Amino acid sequence: EQQVQQSPASLVLQEAENAELQCSFSIFTNQVQWFYQRPGGRLVSLLYNPSGTKQSGRLTSTTVIKERRSSLHISSSQITDSGTYLCAMENTNTGKLTFGDGTVLTVKP
Amino acid sequence: EAAVTQSPRNKVTVTGGNVTLSCRQTNSHNYMYWYRQDTGHGLRLIHYSYGAGNLQIGDVPDGYKATRTTQEDFFLLLELASPSQTSLYFCASSDRWGHGDAEQFFGPGTRLTVL
Numbered sequence: 001e002q003q004v005q006q007s008p009a010s011l012v013l014q015e016a017e018n019a020e021l022q023c024s025f026s027i028f029t030n031q032v033q034w035f036y037q038r039p040g041g042r043l044v045s046l047l048y049n050p051s052g053t054k055q056s057g058r059l060t061s062t063t064v065i066k067e068r069r070s071s072l073h074i075s076s077s078q079i080t081d082s083g084t085y086l087c088a089m090e091n092t093n094t095g096k097l098t099f100g101d102g103t104v105l106t107v108k109p
Numbered sequence: 110e111a112a113v114t115q116s117p118r119n120k121v122t123v124t125g126g127n128v129t130l131s132c133r134q135t136n137s138h139n140y141m142y143w144y145r146q147d148t149g150h151g152l153r154l155i156h157y158s159y160g161a162g163n164l165q166i167g168d169v170p171d172g173y174k175a176t177r178t179t180q181e182d183f184f185l186l187l188e189l190a191s192p193s194q195t196s197l198y199f200c201a202s203s204d205r206w207g208h209g210d211a212e213q214f215f216g217p218g219t220r221l222t223v224l
Contacts, residue, residue, distance in 0.1 A: 004151070033212060040197060043152075043215040086151060088213075096167070097142075097213060099151030 003027060004089055006100035013107050019074040021103045023087035031090035032063045032070040033097070038083045046085075047072070077107045112136060113216035115200050121222045128187040130219050132200030140203045141183040142213065143167070143175055145196040152199060158183055190223045197221075 007022045023032065031050050035043040047054050047061040049070065054061050063070040070087060084102040091098060112135045122128050134141060139160050144152040154167035156175035164175055172194060174186040187194055200216040 035215075040218070040220070042217045043199065043201075045212060045214060048212040088152075096154055096157070097152075099153075101151045 003098050004087060004100035006085075006087055006103050008103060009101070010104040011106070013077050013105070015077060015079055015107055015109050017077050017107075019072075019077055019081075019105060021072040021074070021085050021087075021105075023070045023072070023089075023100055025068050025070075025089045025098075027089075027091060028065075028068070029089040029091065030065060032061070033088045033090075034059075034061055034070075034072050035086040035088065036083055037086060037102075041083075043086065074105075077105075079107050079109060081105060082107045113200055113202055113214055115198075115216040115219050117219060118217065119220045119222075121224065122190050123224050124191060126187075126190045126223070128190050128221065130185040130187075130198055130200075130221070132183045132185070132216055133181050134183075134200075134202040134214075134216075135181060136202065136204075136214075137180065138202035138204050138214075139180070140205070141177060142201045142203075143173075143183065143185045144199045144201065145169065145194075146199060146218075147196050155185065155198075187221075190221075192223045195221060195223045 003026045034046040049061040049063045058075045060073040086102045088097045088099045116131045142157040143155040153169045158177035198219045201213045203213045
């Protein structure tokens, strides 16, 4: 069973549209971290969100721990936002991060 | 932000070869991790460490050894490389772990090809 599920698997937007990415996890966690990655590139930490809502620029993460879900909202998307967005949850019992397979975002002009 | 560097950035070896991947972090983090990433998949944890001399087994440890020589340096060892170990390898570090305050910072990755 995959412990971290992300949806959608891929998303295509027109520039300036908003994006909503979802992450759900099968076991309890107290930490969710969202990352951005270009193909073959470094993972860049976007938001570290134990619970509630956290914002950084055009990015907003909302995590509801008791419902085992987190979302990443990207407002006014730009072409440079294209890439893969990964969410990862920390297993409260072991402390290890488990990653989802990612959402591939393509923003077109 | 934590500074995590990896070397080499690219490596090609043959089946049965001996490979060492290096990772250094310069922000005095206690915890370091090695992951592999394969096309279409998320990252999978190979080994991790709490500090110098410590090693913990991750989720996909078979065929890999690791050693943490100092707080800064963490090495991943492939003593008999196989084509199934062709992958993109990432190192990461964090200040704490298991406390709900353990943001991880990643290196640029090493692309390993085993022929």
